[in-house]
Amino acid sequence: MQDNINQLPTQEEDFELGQLLRRIVEIWPYILLSIVFALGSAYLYLRFQVPTYQVESKFFVKEKENSLGLFESSLDFMQDMGLNNQMIIMKSRPVAAAALDKVDFSVEYHRQDFFQRNELYPSSPIGVEVDWTHPQLCNGDIVISWSDVKKFQVRYTDEEYAQVWQSENRRQTVENPISPEGTFPFGEFITLAGNKFKVELTGVQEEGEIILRLRDKESLTNQYAKALRVEPEEKQASIVIISLVTQTPAKGRAYLNALQEVLLDRELSEKNAVAGNTVEFIDKQLLLLSDSLLFTENRLRDFRSTNATYDLSSEGSLLFTEMSALERQLGEERLKRNYYRQLKDYLVRENYDNIVVPSGIGIQDPILNSLIMNLIDLQADKSMKLAKLTETSPPVREVNQKIRDLNNSIREVLNNVESNAELTINDLQSRINRMEGSFTALPETEQGLVRIQREFALNEGLYTYLLQKRAEAAITKASNMPANKVIEEARMMDGFVSPRPVRIFALALSLGMIIPVGFVFGKMKLNTKVIEPKELERQLKIPLIGSVGRGKDKEPLVVMNSPRSVVTESFRSLRADMSYLVPRQKENLTLLFTSTISGEGKTFCSINMASVYALSGKKTIVVGLDLRKPRIANEFGLSNDKGMSNVLSQQADWRKLVKSSQYDNLDLLLSGPIPPNPAELILQDYMAEVLDEIKAAYDVVILDCPPVGLVSETRDLFKLADASIFVFRQNYSEKAAIELPNSLVEKGGVKKLYAVLNDVHLNTGYGYGYGYGYGYGYGYGEKSGYYEETKK
Known part of the structure; x- marks a missing residue:
C-alpha cells in the first residue's frame, strides 16, 4: 500500500510532463517563430549597441624600508580600514586630474x-x-x-x-x-x-x-575616477591590476599609461619633497652663518694686520685646537636644539608641509626618524582622502586622530631629546669656560688672536658641516628613483565586455523557447477546466468509458442526421460498452444521464444514446426528469405541454403522454410543465412504480436527470438505473467537479457510476487517440473513408 502511495506523485509528474510535451509538439511552429523573432531582436540589439572593452595594466608597489630598518608594504598600510592605501591613491580625483592633464580628452x-x-x-x-x-x-x-x-x-x-x-x-x-x-x-x-x-x-x-x-575638467575627472578599478593580482600581492571599461580602447590605454606615469611622478615628488625641505632648512642656516663667517673673517684679517701677529705659540695652538673641537661640537648641538625647537613649533601649529627629516641634518635618532616619516605618510594619506571626502567623514576623522596621536608622541620624544641636548650644551659650555682660564697665561695679543680665530673656526666648521649636509641632501634628491614601477603597459583584453554576442544570442534562443513553452505551461497550471481525457481519467475514481466529439454545427440529433459521423460512432462505442457494464441476462436496460451543472451536454448525450439504441432496433424511450430546466422538447421540435410532471402529480397516465419522435423505435416522455415542487414529485414512491411500468414496456429507458451538482433529487434516482453516466464537457466542466462523482461513489454508495467526456474537439489539441469512438475514428476511419467528413 505504501509503495502505491509513493508512486502517485511520480505518475502525476510523468503525466504532466507528457501532457506538456504533447502541447509543445503541437505548437512547434509558434516556438520556431518565437525563436526567429528573438534571434532577430538580438541581432538588431547588437547592431545598435556600441561595444565596450576592458583595458588593463599591471603596476608593482615595492616594499620600502622605514627608518627603523623594518619592511612594510604600502599595500598593507591601511589594512585595518579594509582598504588599500595605494588603491585609494590610484582611484582618487587628484590623480585622475593629473593623468587627464597628460592627455587631451x-x-x-x-x-x-x-x-x-x-x-x-x-x-x-x-x-x-x-x-x-x-x-x-x-x-x-x-x-x-x-x-x-x-x-x-x-x-x-x-x-x-x-x-x-x-x-x-x-x-x-x-x-x-x-x-x-x-x-x-x-x-x-x-x-x-x-x-x-x-x-x-x-x-x-x-x-x-x-x-x-x-568635456570640462570636473566631469572628466569624476568619470575616470569612478570608472577605474584597482585590485591585487593575488591576495596580499604587491602587484595590482589597474583596469578600465571603455567604448574607445585607444583612449583607455592612453589614460592608464598616463595614470601610471602620474603615480611614478607623484612618488618621486614625495621623495624629493623630503630632500627639498632639508635643503631649504640648511639654506636658511647657511644664510645666517655666512654673515657671521664673513664678519669674523674680516675681523681676523684686520687683527693680524694691525698687530702684525699671524701664528700662535705652541701653547696657544694647543689650547686653540682643544677649544675649537669643543666649540664645534657645541655648535652642532645648538643646531640640533634649534631643529628640535623648530620642529616642535611646526607640531604646535600643525604645519606638516615643511617638516625636515632628522636624518637629513645628521640627527641619527631611529625612533624620531621613524615617527617623522610616519607623520609625513599620514599627512599624504589625509591629503588624498580630502580629495574625495570631507573633514567630517569617518576615514578623514580616523586619519586625523592618528596624526594627533603621532603628534603627541613626537612632542614627548622632542622634549626628551631637547633636554638631553640642553645638558650636552651646558656641559660643553662649562668645559670651554674652564679652558678659557688658561688664556691668562698667554700674551694679550695672542689671547685676542685666539678668540677671533676660535670664532672664525667655529663658524667655518659649522658652515662646512652644513654645506656637506646640503650636498648630501641634493645628491639624494637628484638620485631619487621611484620604488614602484610599471610591470605592463596598458593593453586591451580579448573580447567584448558588453554586449557579449554569444551570451546575447544564447539568451535570445532561451527566451524564444521559454516564452511559448512557459505560456503553455502557465496555461496548463492556471486552467481550472477539464480538458485532457487522461487527466480526467487519472483523477476520477469511477471508470471513464469514452469521449464524445463535437458534432457538425452543434447539431443535437447527430446520430439520426449524421449516421456516419465520428460523433455517431462514439455513441455506438458507448452502446457496445454497455453490454459489458450491464448484466446480459437483463431483458431491458435503464441508463441515467446527469452532470455537475447545466450545459455539460447530458441531454445531448441522452437523446443521442437513445438514438443509437433505436437505430439498432431496440424499442427506446427518453424520459425527461429535469423538471426545472427541460430541453428535450426543443431538441425534437415538440411542445412541452404535458409530461412527467403531470404523471408524477397523478394527473394523467404516462402511456397517454408518450410522444413519438419522427424516428423509428424512439419515443419521448417529456418533462412537462415546470412544477412548484419538482424534488418532492421525483422523490415519492410513485416515481419507482411509474418507472417499473415504463421498463416493462420498452427495451431501453434513458433517464435525462437534473445536474446532480445543483439539485438533490438525482441522488435518489441512481438506484433506479442499471447504469448511471456522469457527463463532463471538455473546456467547460470545472476540475473541482471531479470530486462530486468520486464522493457519490465513496460516501454516497452509488453503484454502476461511469463518466463520459463530451464535446472533445480538435482545436484544443487534446483528445487525439483516446476514447472508444472519437479518437480512433478521427485518427483512422475518417481518412480511410469509413466515416463522413466532419468540419471543425
Whole structure:
C-alpha cells in the first residue's frame, strides 16, 4: 500500500510532463517563430549597441624600508580600514586630474552611422581648439557639418547642456540652446553665445558631419575616477591590476599609461619633497652663518694686520685646537636644539608641509626618524582622502586622530631629546669656560688672536658641516628613483565586455523557447477546466468509458442526421460498452444521464444514446426528469405541454403522454410543465412504480436527470438505473467537479457510476487517440473513408 502511495506523485509528474510535451509538439511552429523573432531582436540589439572593452595594466608597489630598518608594504598600510592605501591613491580625483592633464580628452569626436555611434580617436577629419577662458556649452552634442573646405555650420541637438566657466570653477544648466545661423570659416576662432573654439580640417574630406562633445575638467575627472578599478593580482600581492571599461580602447590605454606615469611622478615628488625641505632648512642656516663667517673673517684679517701677529705659540695652538673641537661640537648641538625647537613649533601649529627629516641634518635618532616619516605618510594619506571626502567623514576623522596621536608622541620624544641636548650644551659650555682660564697665561695679543680665530673656526666648521649636509641632501634628491614601477603597459583584453554576442544570442534562443513553452505551461497550471481525457481519467475514481466529439454545427440529433459521423460512432462505442457494464441476462436496460451543472451536454448525450439504441432496433424511450430546466422538447421540435410532471402529480397516465419522435423505435416522455415542487414529485414512491411500468414496456429507458451538482433529487434516482453516466464537457466542466462523482461513489454508495467526456474537439489539441469512438475514428476511419467528413 505504501509503495502505491509513493508512486502517485511520480505518475502525476510523468503525466504532466507528457501532457506538456504533447502541447509543445503541437505548437512547434509558434516556438520556431518565437525563436526567429528573438534571434532577430538580438541581432538588431547588437547592431545598435556600441561595444565596450576592458583595458588593463599591471603596476608593482615595492616594499620600502622605514627608518627603523623594518619592511612594510604600502599595500598593507591601511589594512585595518579594509582598504588599500595605494588603491585609494590610484582611484582618487587628484590623480585622475593629473593623468587627464597628460592627455587631451577635452574634445570628443563622434560619427553617427546607421546602426551605431562611434567615437573617433585618436584621429578625426577635423580638429577643434577650445578657448577655456570663455564659457563653453559642455556635455552635449554639437554637430559640425560642412560641404566644402572653407566653411562649416554649427547645430545644438541636445535638450540640455552644462554651461561651464572652467577658470572660475562654475557651471549651470542650459536647456534647448538656439543653434547659430549661417556658416563659419575653418581655421579661425568663432565666438558664439555658448562657445568659443576654432575648427580646422585635418584631412582632405571635402564634406562631412562630426558630432562634438566638449568635456570640462570636473566631469572628466569624476568619470575616470569612478570608472577605474584597482585590485591585487593575488591576495596580499604587491602587484595590482589597474583596469578600465571603455567604448574607445585607444583612449583607455592612453589614460592608464598616463595614470601610471602620474603615480611614478607623484612618488618621486614625495621623495624629493623630503630632500627639498632639508635643503631649504640648511639654506636658511647657511644664510645666517655666512654673515657671521664673513664678519669674523674680516675681523681676523684686520687683527693680524694691525698687530702684525699671524701664528700662535705652541701653547696657544694647543689650547686653540682643544677649544675649537669643543666649540664645534657645541655648535652642532645648538643646531640640533634649534631643529628640535623648530620642529616642535611646526607640531604646535600643525604645519606638516615643511617638516625636515632628522636624518637629513645628521640627527641619527631611529625612533624620531621613524615617527617623522610616519607623520609625513599620514599627512599624504589625509591629503588624498580630502580629495574625495570631507573633514567630517569617518576615514578623514580616523586619519586625523592618528596624526594627533603621532603628534603627541613626537612632542614627548622632542622634549626628551631637547633636554638631553640642553645638558650636552651646558656641559660643553662649562668645559670651554674652564679652558678659557688658561688664556691668562698667554700674551694679550695672542689671547685676542685666539678668540677671533676660535670664532672664525667655529663658524667655518659649522658652515662646512652644513654645506656637506646640503650636498648630501641634493645628491639624494637628484638620485631619487621611484620604488614602484610599471610591470605592463596598458593593453586591451580579448573580447567584448558588453554586449557579449554569444551570451546575447544564447539568451535570445532561451527566451524564444521559454516564452511559448512557459505560456503553455502557465496555461496548463492556471486552467481550472477539464480538458485532457487522461487527466480526467487519472483523477476520477469511477471508470471513464469514452469521449464524445463535437458534432457538425452543434447539431443535437447527430446520430439520426449524421449516421456516419465520428460523433455517431462514439455513441455506438458507448452502446457496445454497455453490454459489458450491464448484466446480459437483463431483458431491458435503464441508463441515467446527469452532470455537475447545466450545459455539460447530458441531454445531448441522452437523446443521442437513445438514438443509437433505436437505430439498432431496440424499442427506446427518453424520459425527461429535469423538471426545472427541460430541453428535450426543443431538441425534437415538440411542445412541452404535458409530461412527467403531470404523471408524477397523478394527473394523467404516462402511456397517454408518450410522444413519438419522427424516428423509428424512439419515443419521448417529456418533462412537462415546470412544477412548484419538482424534488418532492421525483422523490415519492410513485416515481419507482411509474418507472417499473415504463421498463416493462420498452427495451431501453434513458433517464435525462437534473445536474446532480445543483439539485438533490438525482441522488435518489441512481438506484433506479442499471447504469448511471456522469457527463463532463471538455473546456467547460470545472476540475473541482471531479470530486462530486468520486464522493457519490465513496460516501454516497452509488453503484454502476461511469463518466463520459463530451464535446472533445480538435482545436484544443487534446483528445487525439483516446476514447472508444472519437479518437480512433478521427485518427483512422475518417481518412480511410469509413466515416463522413466532419468540419471543425
